Amino acid sequence: DVKVTQSSRYLVKRTGEKVFLECVQDMDHENMFWYRQDPGLGLRLIYFSYDVKMKEKGDIPEGYSVSREKKERFSLILESASTNQTSMYLCASSLRREGTNEKLFFGSGTQLSVL
Amino acid sequence: AQSVTQLDSQVPVFEEAPVELRCNYSSSVSVYLFWYVQYPNQGLQLLLKYLSGSTLVKGINGFEAEFNKSQTSFHLRKPSVHISDTAEYFCAVSLIGGYQKVTFGTGTKLQVIP
Numbered sequence: 070d071v072k073v074t075q076s077s078r079y080l081v082k083r084t085g086e087k088v089f090l091e092c093v094q095d096m097d098h099e100n101m102f103w104y105r106q107d108p109g110l111g112l113r114l115i116y117f118s119y120d121v122k123m124k125e126k127g128d129i130p131e132g133y134s135v136s137r138e139k140k141e142r143f144s145l146i147l148e149s150a151s152t153n154q155t156s157m158y159l160c161a162s163s164l165r166r167e168g169t170n171e172k173l174f175f176g177s178g179t180q181l182s183v184l
Numbered sequence: 185a186q187s188v189t190q191l192d193s194q195v196p197v198f199e200e201a202p203v204e205l206r207c208n209y210s211s212s213v214s215v216y217l218f219w220y221v222q223y224p225n226q227g228l229q230l231l232l233k234y235l236s237g238s239t240l241v242k243g244i245n246g247f248e249a250e251f252n253k254s255q256t257s258f259h260l261r262k263p264s265v266h267i268s269d270t271a272e273y274f275c276a277v278s279l280i281g282g283y284q285k286v287t288f289g290t291g292t293k294l295q296v297i298p
Binding site for chain 1: 278280
């Protein structure tokens with residue numbers, strides 16, 4: 070079965086720190102996504118990537134950047150963490166197949182607290 | 185751009201009663217539609233999806249959804265719920281073609297009452 074691994078389950082950082090959230094998938098998926106999940110707001114797409122070194126902004130990219138140097142790894146970067154970035158961060162991946170849309174496989178999430 | 189609206193943030197229902205969770209989408213082009221479920225303290229998993237063909241889609245755990253293009257809806261239904269169905273349900277949409285970006289709704293918490 071597909072495994073999407075997020076490096077940390079819980080993370081506590083201070084305001085202004087640079088934060089790296091790492092995500093690795095083991096099924097050779099082309100598509101990778103970063104979402105944040107907040108109560109009452111559902112999942113909001115931050116960035117996604119459809120190939121190595123390729124990225125597209127999602128709905129809420131402000132304050133975030135991403136890196137995809139290898140196919141299996143997709144990193145989310147908070148250049149200067151702020152308290153409003155306290156959230157659950159979910160990574161997902163999917164196979165890219167023409168003419169259809171394959172299901173997303175999610176990691177278990179990283180609960181980030183910015184103090 | 186695509187968007188999804190889930191009007192009901194919480195739906196309480198008695199065990200063995202039927203349930204419908206509502207989802208409406210907005211898009212200027214054709215879409216794929218999905219329902220994902222998140223059980224307490226677990227990750228999200230796919231419940232069912234509509235890509236094309238029959239507008240009635242059956243998923244896991246006895247759930248089904250009907251795609252209605254004229255009403256831009258994709259409501260999720262189950263004829264008889266169990267305690268184990270207590271979870272948060274998310275509707276999602278993706279444009280046909282393009283980069284396969286998936287946009288989620290705000291979620292509906294289904295609370296099954298014994």
